[in-house]
Amino acid sequence: MQKCAVSIIVPVYNVEKYIKECLESLVNQTLKNIEIIVVNDGSPDKSQKIVDEYVKKYPDKIKSFIKKNGGVSDARNYGLKKATGEYVAFVDSDDFVDVTMFEKMYNTAKKSDCKVVVCNLIKYSETTNNYMPNNFIKKNQVIDLTNQDDLDYINKCRAFVWNKIYDKKLFEKFKFPKGQIFEDSAIVYNVLFEAKKISMINENLYYYRVNREGTITTTINDKIFDIFKSCDNIIEYHKKNNTFEQYYKKIENLCLIHIFKRMEFFNLNKNYKLQVNYVNLAFEYLNNNFPTWKNSCFFNKTKSLKKNVSKLIKKNKFLLFSKIYCPKLIRKIVRFLIKMKTNISKLRLKKVFGKNKKYIIKNERLHEIQMIELDILKEIDRICRDNKIKYFLIEGSLLGAVRHNGFIPWDDDLDIGMPRDDYNKFLEIADKKLKIGYKLCCYKNIKNYHLPFSKVVSLNNRGFRNKEAVLSKNYNGPFVDIFPLDTSNLALGKSQVKKFNKIRKYRDILLIKVRYKIKFSWKRLLYYIESPFYSNKKLHEKINKLSTRENKNNKKYVVNYSSSYGVKKEIFPICCFDKTIFIDFEDILVPIPKNYNYVLTRIYGDYMQLPPKNKRVSRHSICDTSIDLKDIEEDDIDENI
Numbered sequence: 237m238q239k240c241a242v243s244i245i246v247p248v249y250n251v252e253k254y255i256k257e258c259l260e261s262l263v264n265q266t267l268k269n270i271e272i273i274v275v276n277d278g279s280p281d282k283s284q285k286i287v288d289e290y291v292k293k294y295p296d297k298i299k300s301f302i303k304k305n306g307g308v309s310d311a312r313n314y315g316l317k318k319a320t321g322e323y324v325a326f327v328d329s330d331d332f333v334d335v336t337m338f339e340k341m342y343n344t345a346k347k348s349d350c351k352v353v354v355c356n357l358i359k360y361s362e363t364t365n366n367y368m369p370n371n372f373i374k375k376n377q378v379i380d381l382t383n384q385d386d387l388d389y390i391n392k393c394r395a396f397v398w399n400k401i402y403d404k405k406l407f408e409k410f411k412f413p414k415g416q417i418f419e420d421s422a423i424v425y426n427v428l429f430e431a432k433k434i435s436m437i438n439e440n441l442y443y444y445r446v447n448r449e450g451t452i453t454t455t456i457n458d459k460i461f462d463i464f465k466s467c468d469n470i471i472e473y474h475k476k477n478n479t480f481e482q483y484y485k486k487i488e489n490l491c492l493i494h495i496f497k498r499m500e501f502f503n504l505n506k507n508y509k510l511q512v513n514y515v516n517l518a519f520e521y522l523n524n525n526f527p528t529w530k531n532s533c534f535f536n537k538t539k540s541l542k543k544n545v546s547k548l549i550k551k552n553k554f555l556l557f558s559k560i561y562c563p564k565l566i567r568k569i570v571r572f573l574i575k576m577k578t579n580i581s582k583l584r585l586k587k588v589f590g591k592n593k594k595y596i597i598k599n600e601r602l603h604e605i606q607m608i609e610l611d612i613l614k615e616i617d618r619i620c621r622d623n624k625i626k627y628f629l630i631e632g633s634l635l636g637a638v639r640h641n642g643f644i645p646w647d648d649d650l651d652i653g654m655p656r657d658d659y660n661k662f663l664e665i666a667d668k669k670l671k672i673g674y675k676l677c678c679y680k681n682i683k684n685y686h687l688p689f690s691k692v693v694s695l696n697n698r699g700f701r702n703k704e705a706v707l708s709k710n711y712n713g714p715f716v717d718i719f720p721l722d723t724s725n726l727a728l729g730k731s732q733v734k735k736f737n738k739i740r741k742y743r744d745i746l747l748i749k750v751r752y753k754i755k756f757s758w759k760r761l762l763y764y765i766e767s768p769f770y771s772n773k774k775l776h777e778k779i780n781k782l783s784t785r786e787n788k789n790n791k792k793y794v795v796n797y798s799s800s801y802g803v804k805k806e807i808f809p810i811c812c813f814d815k816t817i818f819i820d821f822e823d824i825l826v827p828i829p830k831n832y833n834y835v836l837t838r839i840y841g842d843y844m845q846l847p848p849k850n851k852r853v854s855r856h857s858i859c860d861t862s863i864d865l866k867d868i869e870e871d872d873i874d875e876n877i
Contacts (some may be wrong), residue, residue: 241269242338242401243321245309247330248274252282252443254330259290261332261443263297267339272298273315274329278305283329309419312397316407325401330445339439342399343433348378351403351431354393357442364681367443367672369695373436381432387486392436393428395421395494399442406430413469417459421494422466426473429483448604457507460514464521465490470524488526495522502734601700602807602854606643608694608714609650610822612674614651614691616716617826619669625658628813629821629828630719631799635836635843646852650716654797655813656787659720660745676709679776685774686750688743688779689798691715719798721813722783723791728807732795736803737780742775743798749775805839 244262248255262272272294276284284302289720291298303314310324313567323345327333341353359368362377397420406427412419428434448586470487475479480487493516520531629637630653636644643650654662666676670692678690693715698713726732745763749772783797793840794813796806815830829835836843846852 238285239269240271240272240321241267241342242323242325243315243319243404244270244272244325244338245273245276245312245315245319245325246274246327247315248283248287248329249277249279249305249307249308249311250281250283251279253285255283256722258327258329259287259298259331261335261715262327263290264335265296265333265338266336267342270297271319271321273318274298274300274301275315276300277307278303294548306599307415309416310414312412313414315352315379316404319404321404323401324407326398327442328444331398332443334439334441334443336862338401339674340437340439340441344460345401345403348433348435350378350435351406351427351436352393352400352433352434353435354400355437355439357396357444358440358635359446360443361446363506364667366667366675367695368675369440371438371440373438376435376437376521378433378435379667381429381434388433389436389650390425390428390486391432391489391493393424395424397424397850398444400424402427403431404799408605413465416465418466418494420492421463422469425470425490427790429473429479440464440480458510460498460510461517463494464517464747467521467525483534488529491522492529492532494708526653538573552601555787572780583645597716601667602646602648605700605714605821606650607647608696608700609716610643610690610824612694612714612716613652613821613826614824615671616718617824619662620658621665623661623665623669625654626660626816627654627658627662627827629826630796630835631674631801631839633821634828634832635840637819637821637826637828638832638836639844641820646854647721648714652716653719653721656720656722656784661692662718666692668835675711677715679772684750684772685776686746686752687798688739688746688776689720689781690718721808722784722787722795722797724786724793724795725791725805727793728788730806732803732807735785739779739797742770742779742782745770746775746779801839806837808835 251258259272259274262270274287274291276287284300288300291300299318301314301318303311306314309329316328317322323342325338325341337355341355344350354373356373357370360366360368361368372394377389379389381390382386409430410423410427413422416422432738458571466550467490470490470773471480474483474487495647496537498514499518501513618625621624628634629651631651632644632647632649633651636642636647663676663678665678667681670676672697675693675695676690677685677693679685679687691711693711694713695711696713726733727734741763744760745767748760749766749770750763779797789809794810795803796802799806812831812834814827816827817830817832818825819828
């Protein structure tokens with residue numbers, strides 16, 4: 237009988253909604269000599285009924301066990317006792333995996349003679365049906381933790397237990413801590429140090445479900461203090477093996493990451509007393525175990541940790557106490573003064589107002605950006621054709637189509653416009669219709685979104701990043717801008733300009749609130765002072781209300797209120813957009829306004845005349861990270877550690 241290559245341990249508890257998808261991905265693995273050990277941890281729902289169906293269908297692959305409830309750690313330990321494989325792996329029963337995962341990882345383990353193999357993952361949001369690749373491993377490589385130069389790579393391996401396979405012999409020394417959350421970080425780093433030699437593969441093979449109701453890692457209650465137990469596990473392992481001094485800096489960094497990461501979830505709960513206790517205990521714990529932690533190189537170089545300390549400790553420590561002990565009116569005054577003090581200090585540091593730099597990219601890489609954006613346009617075009625949504629190329633993209641039959645050679649931008657009704661329809665369906673690898677970014681689906689128009693972003697950014705972006709790093713790649721086109725019965729005059737200036741005011745306040753760098757003016761300084769009195773949601777509502785106020789009246793003009801060109805260039809007779817023609821754009825046909833000559837002349841004047849050579853540069857800030865960015869990467873701190 238062929239020896240079992242990999243034992244896959246699946247703890248089950250209240251997952252009847254997800255277990256079928258999980259098991260389906262496991263029974264169809266291309267690696268055939270595996271065993272799937274399903275441990276029902278006293279689940280009260282119908283999960284076991286589904287498991288039994290799979291056992292009956294795949295008796296040679298699935299082994300099912302039922303035990304009293306003891307938590308996920310206890311279930312994993314139970315599964316380890318039943319495992320007979322050369323390697324073991326863990327899959328959470330609400331997740332699923334690529335069907336090639338264990339064949340690729342097992343073959344890599346044998347080829348590299350490593351005791352642990354680690355892969356990248358994809359975060360899957362059930363609420364938005366969105367797949368977000370998490371590429372913390374940049375290339376295939378083997379690391380040796382006895383080599384000082386390779387120690388930094390342990391962060392790239394992550395604390396997750398389930399994106400790895402392990403030599404089963406490693407678990408003769410380790411058990412998951414029963415009844416404790418953050419159990420992964422309590423054991424995984426110790427296993428990695430024990431293995432010493434680790435293979436990392438740059439492939440997204442594990443699908444991790446995020447935003448699931450009831451997840452414990454983002455919950456704020458008394459169990460949050462278990463993170464200190466996890467850190468104790470790491471420290472005790474190294475002290476027992478007399479390696480604490482040798483790996484002191486790395487152990488310090490790991491504990492810093494995990495302790496401060498918990499503070500990011502404070503906004504999920506208003507138990508302010510618990511939050512204050514956690515902050516106090518965090519300081520006490522770090523001072524006792526790592527007396528010089530505030531001077532650590534990693535702490536001072538990593539933006540995310542410094543931000544957490546300044547925001548959650550220097551400011552919030554006093555604010556939290558004020559919420560507990562101060563009357564309501566005093567709390568409001570304290571909150572306002574602290575916010576203004578923080579904002580003004582950041583103003584002095586030029587974190588809001590600053591010069592917008594231009595970033596030059598080599599021609600071959602610029603062409604690559606353009607091809608990514610062309611792929612996004614093709615995906616948008618597919619959705620619009622299938623759902624009868626009207627759109628046009630506008631602004632520089634329209635100019636490129638007419639003058640160059642494609643992109644303007646030095647441009648890294650692609651703009652389209654949609655009539656407001658079509659725009660709203662697109663926002664409603666795009667999240668569900670877009671293929672994997674693309675993300676709609678707008679105020680409806682991203683908290684604190686800062687623009688009055690939308691974007692479709694490529695998640696496979698191929699090394700490009702928007703240096704001025706303030707969204708999550710997952711959404712900072714090449715994009716296509718989508719502008720809503722509104723109608724008006726107001727000609728260009730005082731009333732129209734006044735309306736546009738009011739919209740621009742709210743847009744500037746939005747940008748200021750998210751600390752997007754914009755050019756300084758005294759008017760914007762007043763907006764800065766005014767900004768704490770508006771929420772992002774309220775600002776978007778005001779912009780939309782103003783923009784669409786006359787859409788139902790007599791329609792004489794089409795206006796792009798979201799354009800940076802201003803209303804004087806972006807108001808057109810409605811006949812300009814009544815009819816559509818198609819024109820070549822690179823290798824596809826795209827729609828443009830039939831009266832494009834009027835549109836382009838209004839914006840650019842003599843638009844067929846090329847600008848001087850010194851002005852043939854992009855207006856935007858997409859940059860090549862391999863050239864422009866240092867590799868300190870806030871990737872080193874994953875949002876789900």
